[in-house]
Amino acid sequence: MLPGVIVDERIHLPKLERDSPVCISIYSESRGIIKGPVAVGRCLMSSDEMISSNMKGKGVHILHYYQDELWNFGTRETVPIIDASKILTPSNSEQELQQSKTMGAIEVPEILSDTVAELNITEQDEVVELPPEEDNKTEQLEENESQEEFLRKAFLYALRYQLPEDIKFPLDVGQFYASYLLKSLPEGRKIDMKKTKYKKFSTFLQEVNQTAGDGEWFVKVLSKKGIDSIVDINLQHPEVQNAAPLDSSNSSGF
CATH class of the missing domain: 2.30.130 (Archaeosine Trna-guanine Transglycosylase; Chain: A, domain 4)
Incomplete structure (x- = not known):
């Protein structure tokens, strides 16, 4: 237009x-x-x-x-x-x-895929304002758990419930973050990667695999020419299988 x-x-x-x-x-x-x-x-x-x-x-x-x-x-x-x-x-x-x-x-800098995703999300957040009562409710929920804890729960939920059965690899890290993880969040909740200790979603993926248990993993990530892609997902991991649906009224903080 x-x-x-x-x-x-x-x-x-x-x-x-x-x-x-x-x-x-x-x-x-x-x-x-x-x-x-x-x-x-x-x-x-x-x-x-x-x-x-x-x-x-x-x-x-x-x-x-x-x-x-x-x-x-x-x-x-x-x-x-x-x-x-x-x-x-x-x-x-x-x-x-x-x-x-x-x-x-033009000298075009190499941009990580999750940087692009975060840019899109940030720009959307700037034009969306919650009513005062909803904003207060969100702040109260976020006080019950850290951004890192909520991010991990949302990540496991996205793996368990959001991925299509015919998903194809490689899957761009930024696409997974924007299309599956963020879209799974309950109404009134959001994730600000810059407020987490990870700063970038690709860093979170590296660290979350380290907590998957001995010999276990959640996702396999391949970096090529500065772009991170998910090449495999372990849907049989116990934490993925036991991932609870995200609910904004959940007493644990969702």
Whole structure:
């Protein structure tokens, strides 16, 4: 939808023809980053038509997006995150802007998959406010157990109840965290990895295996080119088999 497209003195709309291919990235002004491309599609209007419509209506027909079935079938790589200051500066000339928009002109840092997941979660949390009574209830529940204890329970529950029967490996660590663990949390509860001793979900996975017992393990993680992927899951582990459903009214703190 064109109302979601940013066009200003720093971001110039490129010359586009109807039906031409286009990629889409996400700009976070508060964080000063650009993430993407997160989607590709074809233009439903030319750039001239977009401008003449006052940037209203449908601009792009999305054909492929980050973490869809096509991504899941492929290499499952994470999208790059770029320092926006390298691209969006008021002093840049039109030529400099066009040059900086090419991926070859940008040094893209290696980003761990769980960092991307945490970024998505944090941005969502910033726009969701709980009513005062719900917020107080959440604080009281969190006082009953540490973030680390709750994270472990949610992890075991996700392994036991949330994974599909036909799950395919390798499974991106960030995808497991965002698609299975976080979505299993009871209403009013959340996990802030930065407030735990682990800081990153990949670190938690390393440590949780160390507490699985002699000769036991929960998940096997493979690191390749800075990306962590789960390659196997031990669903027969006693703690996984005995994982209790998460319930916000549970007396143990859920």
